[in-house]
Amino acid sequence: MNHIPPIQCLVTFEAVARLRSASRAADELCVTVSAISHRIRQLESHVGLKLFSRGAPSRARIHMLKDLFASIEYPALMHCKSGADRAGIAAALYRILHLGHPVADTMSELHWRYGHSRKARTGVLDFFLASYSAYNEKTPIDFMEWVDTVYDDEALKQQFRSDGWSSLIVDKVLHRE
Numbered sequence: 001m002n003h004i005p006p007i008q009c010l011v012t013f014e015a016v017a018r019l020r021s022a023s024r025a026a027d028e029l030c031v032t033v034s035a036i037s038h039r040i041r042q043l044e045s046h047v048g049l050k051l052f053s054r055g056a057p058s059r060a061r062i063h064m065l066k067d068l069f070a071s072i073e074y075p076a077l078m079h080c081k082s083g084a085d086r087a088g089i090a091a092a093l094y095r096i097l098h099l100g101h102p103v104a105d106t107m108s109e110l111h112w113r114y115g116h117s118r119k120a121r122t123g124v125l126d127f128f129l130a131s132y133s134a135y136n137e138k139t140p141i142d143f144m145e146w147v148d149t150v151y152d153d154e155a156l157k158q159q160f161r162s163d164g165w166s167s168l169i170v171d172k173v174l175h176r177e
Contacts, residue, residue, distance in 0.1 A: 009043040012036055016079070056128040056153045056160075057089065062097075065090065066144070069098040085110070085122045092129060096143055103133050103143060124160045131156060 004010075015025035022036045029036070048064075057065075078090045092106035110126050132146050141150070 005043050005046040006039075009039045009046065012039040013043055013079070016040065056124050056156045057093070058153050059147055059151065062093065062144075062147050065093050066097045069094055085125060089125045089128075103129055103136070107133075124157060127160045128153075128156060 012025065012029065015028055016022055016036065019025050019028065022033050022040075026033045026036045078087050078094070088110040092103075092109040095101040095106040095109070096103055107126065107129050110129070132143060132151070135141065135146060135150060136143075
């Protein structure tokens with residue numbers, strides 16, 4: 001992040017964040033939704049960070065976030081175009097990694113009132129935090145130590161089971177990604 005991202009990417013990001021909708025931002029900026037998505041991907045590529053709402057975060061991504069939270073200038077804004085999943089897990093990890101909050105206290109960042117569904121595929125994010133909490137209850141361990149020595153994102157993905165109807169509603173009715 002040695003230089004400023006393209007201004008159109010920043011303008012797009014601001015519009016999506018303010019309007020809480022890629023389609024409304026596209027209307028306001030007189031571009032297609034596809035152009036909005038392209039600009040957001042370009043910005044993500046520039047800053048080197050993308051959070052995935054469909055899978056648990058990898059060890060590398062958790063370390064990247066920890067480094068990012070330690071190095072960025074505050075105040076900072078985290079935003080997910082769909083409003084819940086990536087921003088929710090990023091907020092939870094910010095509280096855990098940067099503020100030192102207990103994991104159990106951060107799980108409220110992934111909540112239905114923000115548009116998150118723990119029963120859909122995105123519930124793997126809740127399962128990620130709950131897996132640490134369950135392990136920590138039996139064998140007390142620092143979160144990052146657990147990430148480095150115990151956590152296996154592939155095994156976690158295989159253990160998690162979403163509800164088909166919830167996923168259908170989130171994916172097809174709400175058009176979440």
